[in-house]
Amino acid sequence: MNLQFLKSAVRWNLKNKTGTYINIVGLSVGLAVILLLLNIVGYEKSFDKFNHRLDDIYCIVTKDQHSGSSPIGWNESVPALPRAMMNEFPEVEQASLVQNGKRTMQFKIGNQIFKEKVQFASPNLFKIFSFPLLSGNIPAESTEKNILALSKSSATKFFGNTNPLGKLITINNKYEFRIVAVFDDIPKNSSLRFDCWAPIGFLPELNQFPNYLNTWYNLSFQSYVLLAKGASPENVNKRLKGRIIQSNPDSQAESQLYPYSNLHTVLYGRNKRIKMVSAIAVIIFILISINFINLKTVDTFQRIKEFGIRKINGAGKGYIFKQLMLEASLVIIVSAALSLFIIYFSIPTLKNLTGISGTLTGIFTPASIVMFLVSGGLIALISALIPSLTLRSNSPVNSLKAKVNETISVSRLRTILSGVQFGLAIGLIICTLFTIKQLSYLRNFDLGFNKEQIVRVDLQGPLQSNYKVLQDELRKNPNILSSTAASRNLTGIYWNGDGFKWEGKPANVDPLITFIETDDNFCKTFDIKMLDGDYFKTRKPGAVVINKTLADIISPDGNALNKKIIRDTLELEVTGITNNFNFKPLNRSIGPLMFIKEAGLDNMRYLFVKIAPTHVSGTLGNIEKTVKKLNPDFLFSYHFLDDEFAKLYNGEERLQKQLSLFSFIAIIISVMGLWGILLFVIQQRTKEIGIRKVNGANVSEVMTLLNKDFIKWVSIAFVIATPIAWFAMHKWLENFAYKTSLSWWIFALAGILALGIALLTVSWQSWKAATRNPVEALRYE
Template sequence: MFRNYFKTAWRNLIKNKINSAINITGLAIGLACFLLIALYVADEMSYDHFYPNKERIYRVNSDLRFGGENMRMAQTSDMMGPLLKKDYPQVEQYTRIYTNDGSRLIKRGDDYINEEEVASVDSTFFDVFQLPVISGDIRHALDAPNTVVLTATAAEKYFGNKDALGKSIQVKYGASVRPFKITAIVKDIPANSHFHFDFFFSMKNVDYNWGAVTSHNFYTYLLLKKGTDYKAFEKNFPDYIKKHVVPYASKYMSINSIEEFEGAGNKISYSLMPLTDIHLHSDRTSEISPGGNIQYIYIFSAVALFILIIACINFMNLTTARSAVRAREVGIRKVLGTERRQLVLQFLLESVLMVVLALALAVVIDFFAINAFNNLAAKQLKIASLLSPRFIIILVLLPVVVGIFSGSYPAFFLSGFKPIEVLKGKLRMGVKSGSFRNVLVVFQFATSIILIIATIVIYRQLHYIQTKNIGFTKDQVLVVKNTGSLNSNAEAFKNEVLKLPGVKMGTFSGYLPVSDAFRGDNTYSTEAVMTSENGFSMQNWNVDYDYISTLGMQIIKGRDFSRDYGEDSTGIIVNEAAAKFLGTNDPVGKSVYTSDIDGNVEKYHVIGVVKNFNYESLRSSIGPLCLLLKPSPYTASFKINASDVSGLISRIKSIWGKLAPGMPFSYRFLDDAFNDMYKAESRAGTIAMLFSALAIFIACLGLFGLAMFVVEQRTKEIGIRKVLGASNTGIMQLLSKDFIKLVFIAFVIAAPAGWFVMNRWLQDFAYRTNITWWTFALAGGSALMIALFTVSFQSVKAAVANPVKSLRIE
């Protein structure tokens, strides 16, 4: 019996070639999109799941508010891990990661390579993060100073096929070179990890003011004992604060209790974040590497589901639209004794067979599209992942689930025909007779309009980001990195570059107003004795005399640093946000106080106010910041105005080679660094646009097929109308108006839904564009034009047809 069903199903597919091609193409594209997004989502959801103890590893996050400035950090103090392990038996082990030293210059042959994937870690790091070991005693690999653990890739890079264990790498520290012994080699960290290091240096080499309980510069991870509820463990943090933080803070500020501190509107709290949540759920500043966004997972998952549903709706619409063709078959089979359940099974098997063919085509499409999608999404997805156990299950279930879902309505619809009415020709078809089919078309276009709205809003927000006045000049600013390796030749390098044609001015700093640059903050007060009421936290950046002018910032009160004023060594320039904290519109001449690492009070006086500039992503509001005149020759920035940029860079590189032989020359443009902060949004916008176009294309396939069958069913009516004098334009309007009504209804549904979804998305940005009325008008107009264009082909064909031929059909 089943063999006969399949033979019949195959014959129907071959017989109705156009209908089958439209159905299979739409389903294939929908399934291809579904599988691609499923691979993407599965990869995003798999981050850090490869660690054996993943369910017991947690990172400590810090939430601070001091003087009204909120800080949500992924770092804690250097003492938090050791103190928690000492005080609380639930902590099996801790480890810390320190990255503030930045990249390292490592010697290979006669030259140095700038390695950025480096970190200093505790000797306990590999107890918590159990990476596969290739060689060496990993448990004690970093017990001693001047030791390092390498990944397999790093070992091969510096030693080729030779065994690197026990050998040393030469690392540049200022003007000196220090050897680090390789004590172990581990396998490369998988791509789906929230950190990617190739060099793990011993924490014992970090030059740091150890014991500063209120300084937050270390990523701290805890390995909790089995059975420990991390939410219950978090209740210990208030006790930790009272026991350790308050006594330490009282050394440099007047504070008697945490209640007094919080009573002044301040806050300090800690929480645990599961390791596997960090990539998608963390919204903390200064993450080790840029994370994902769970919102995009929800959005892309919904898009994948909707595209698949749109493809299924096409099948439903086209199958029920062709019901007149199959009606006689159903009537005759019923007269001959075929039961309804047999007909339902027949039609469902036809549906499943079509989905199987579409799925095979979808896999072929993904095979050719995977590389382009990887470039677009910045991923390393492999089509072979579809052969993993969980995807094999999906591939087996998809034809059944999709086949039954898309084929159930047509199956019950077709099998429900009454044989007497069918055989007498009383069956009425068309757009107006298919209420449920109209609902499905409305759903298709409502979804398409929402996707169009989403794409427009995302691109408007990106344009807003790129064109907003951010308070500094990011265009034509060349940033030369790692100028600290120039040592005493740093100033000579700057002066030589400034002599080149096309270079207007230059500055040295360790701080730039882009999120991947180094950051530093400190606590300040308006009086010599810091209290909960007069203290506040503020970014402090060390700059030189030319920083503000080179980056095009604007002094709105007071003055810039000047070589004509000797007292500028104790002067600071604050931004407008900091001026508000000082409680005056004109803080010039006011004094602020802070403490050095030894607790000695330092006094600074405000000499100027710089207009607020965005130094983080526009997701964050501008916080208090001050500029200090202190040497910081780590990065050189040059304002250029050259027609031959590549030639200028070549000449700068030549100067570098003379002053720093063997040192790598690395540069980038500030606007590129700025745009990198919004790569995730840019990728999301491009992906949204791509899948919106595919969703619309699939919907149009269905609409094209539906229009084709509607025209077929009204052939006689059109012929009579033309004989009675109807114009071609009138015929086209007659056939198009029903579809226009459906698009209008879809727009009424989609507009508020699109506004709600995208308004929620924009809330993540402190600075955002508005959703204007023309966004909806453009989305609705686009959907209408697409629908009319799709239907017009069949409408024109019907309108220009010879009415004699149309009437001769009967």
């Protein structure tokens, strides 16, 4: 009997080529998309899981007045805290200080020159994380400053197959570092990744700031802690809460331990992405399920005579269900196999196109396989159950006449499923349009300064102190309009501190002030407006310029100019106030900022050159030639500032591309389902259409008759999808300090698009039915 079922199932699927092909294509594409989405979710959740003692690893998060709406603060730490924790907290097995971000430095190995990013961190970092050493050794308590550890890939890049241990690398043509270890390449799913490590103890010499690592006010670092097994993080947090204030009474910053296992997903906000991707996977699954069920229902009702004959010949009550279940299972198995081929051949292209992360191995996890089997079985079960219940109650006489006594509940269920299908598709369209609108808003947002036609030149070696010589040379080129040197890049300024005092300061106010060291051409080059005073035209000792945010904190009544600001022995005077401008990505609001005029407190790392929009290539060539002439021992590098700002929103751009792709697939699947339902409706109303035409109904009247129900479904789906999509986008936009409005026209456009697509699909089939010869239509009865 089972063999007979199998033969019948194969025979029908081969005979019904159109329906089978549409089902296989829709299902295989949908399953491929679901597997890709599950791969993204699995990859995001796999972050940092390779660490052997992950449950004992914590990062330090610090909460202060600059943390804004963050309930716990950011992944940042004052530099003196890890050493204090090692000395004072017996529960702490290791505490490592890490510079926030990597330094780009020049490596010279023989005659070869490379530009590499170096992660400065305490040596015991390798005791906390599972970054296995392949050769050499890094003593956790080492005080040696001029040592270097390389990843396996970097060691191969620099030295080929030669053993790199003991080799010397000249950094920035000034410092010689000895390679002491080679570590295995850090997995891509690690929150902390680097290829070159150097001891953080070298930073005071590099920055020419002897006390750089001993302060309790600079949050330009990260700290990672390994607790002893069984130690209570709650007990550590009780003593950690006021530790910064204990050593820096002027500060109001508070630190606490935060589970490192939650750093990527929760603190870095990837959980929202995981939920969104998971929701899209569920939506696609619902779409392909409804599509498959509807199309199988149509296919089944086309065989009503066959099942009527089988019932007359003694087929049992469960025969139809078993037959339909086996046929559906065969299609699902073929579709599943085809989806794997689609993934295998398309994932490289999709990675480049949409930024989909993960690997093929991430798809074949036990959880995804179980989910895959359960989902396939559920689709097959429902697609066999609905038509079999209808046909089971259908009399053999009606079956032989190709009549279906479809119950109201089954008909209503099919209508609801189609409405849900288009509602989900409309929701995806709305979300896609809003991500496009938000991305456009971010790219065109008025940052408060002019970033167009500005080239960022990296200052290295002698040019960090001799940048004025470079500026003088560049001024000779008429296509160079202005230039300014600065210690930090405007895509993100993260040099900061607190503990400042001024007359009338409230006891509960202690802002974390961000600093940037510049020359007096900064405002001119970036077209930043001065609100009061001047930009370092007043040559007073200790003169500083502040932005409006800091001015409002110092003096809410608007009298911040000429105010004295004091910290320890440092006395400053506000001689100018600039308009606010965004100096961090737009997911953060504008904080207090202080400009320091060439005080030597920080290296001048960048020269920003404003160039004329004409003869760009020639101007860039002139800049390169001038830099190389003055700095021949260093590689020349430059970047356009507007390109760097665009890169800040690569994540949003990837999301927009992914949503666009999945929305397109959702619409295609919905159209296929709509097409299948329409075929069934036309088949059931063939006689009615013929009679109406004989009685004088024209083509438009017949098309209206067939189209109105589908238009109603789409309209109801739009009404239901709109508030749900609005809520989803409202929650997503909460990630941004600056966000676009939830414009009504986005919803209207999504509804018009969905309605237009539905009308095109329905009208084509309706027109074919309406133009058919009525005699041919009546012949079916």
